[in-house]
Amino acid sequence: xxxxxxxxxxxxxxxxxxxxxxxxxxxxxxxxxxxxxxxxxxxxxxxxxxxxxxxxxxxxxxxxxxxxxxxxxxxxxxxxxxxxxxxxxxxxxxxxxxxxxxxxxxxxxxxxxxxxxxxxxxxxxxxxxxxxxxxxxxxxxxxxxxxxx
Numbered sequence: 001x002x003x004x005x006x007x008x009x010x011x012x013x014x015x016x017x018x019x020x021x022x023x024x025x026x027x028x029x030x031x032x033x034x035x036x037x038x039x040x041x042x043x044x045x046x047x048x049x050x051x052x053x054x055x056x057x058x059x060x061x062x063x064x065x066x067x068x069x070x071x072x073x074x075x076x077x078x079x080x081x082x083x084x085x086x087x088x089x090x091x092x093x094x095x096x097x098x099x100x101x102x103x104x105x106x107x108x109x110x111x112x113x114x115x116x117x118x119x120x121x122x123x124x125x126x127x128x129x130x131x132x133x134x135x136x137x138x139x140x141x142x143x144x145x146x147x148x149x
Contacts (some may be wrong), residue, residue, distance in 0.1 A: 003079045003087070005048070008072040010099055013051065014018065016066040019109045021064045034058050036063075037121060041088045046075045050088055052096045054104070054118075067103045071096045088126040098120055 035056035042049050053068040054128075073092055078084065103113040 003075060003077065003083070003094075005073045005075040005087070007095065008047070008074050010096065012067075012103060013070045013113065014053075014066065015103065015107070017063060017111065018065070019063050019111060020059065020061060025062065032057060034061070037126070039061040039089050039123075041084075041092070041102060043084065046078055047090070048075060048078075048088060050074045050092045050096065052093055052100055054100060056061070063108070063148045064103065065107060066085065067100060067107075069096055069099050069103065071099075085098065088113045089130075090123045093123045107123070 008070075035054045038051075038053045038055075040051045047081045050071045050073065051068055052071070053066070055066045057064045057066075071092060081089060105117050109115040
């Protein structure tokens with residue numbers, strides 16, 4: 001059976017930005033930004049609240065930042081747990097990502113830096129990779145249990 005949902009609202013939950021005063025742009029030919037993207041959710045009846053966050057605290061960057069946004073999605077009916085996890089981690093996160101990118105571009109622009117436009121992110125590949133690593137960990141644990149007396 002088909003599940004449909006609509007976006008109720010988005011909002012900026014948390015935003016931290018700090019210039020790295022020790023960063024010397026003259027010494028570096030290229031600057032790479034690194035960050036960890038996280039997706040979390042909670043369900044209340046047919047409403048699913050999704051939090052998409054990115055954190056970057058690499059001292060080799062011109063700045064450090066942390067941004068979290070929240071989206072509330074209303075489903076026609078709540079999917080089973082595994083299906084919901086897939087929808088949240090792929091579809092909902094993909095819908096929210098442009099808002100996260102915009103917040104980071106705006107922060108860097110307001111800091112009088114060239115705006116940073118984050119590259120697109122493949123949430124489907126990330127989720128599938130997570131499932132594979134969890135599956136590999138489960139197999140590893142099972143093997144360890146078999147070795148125990």
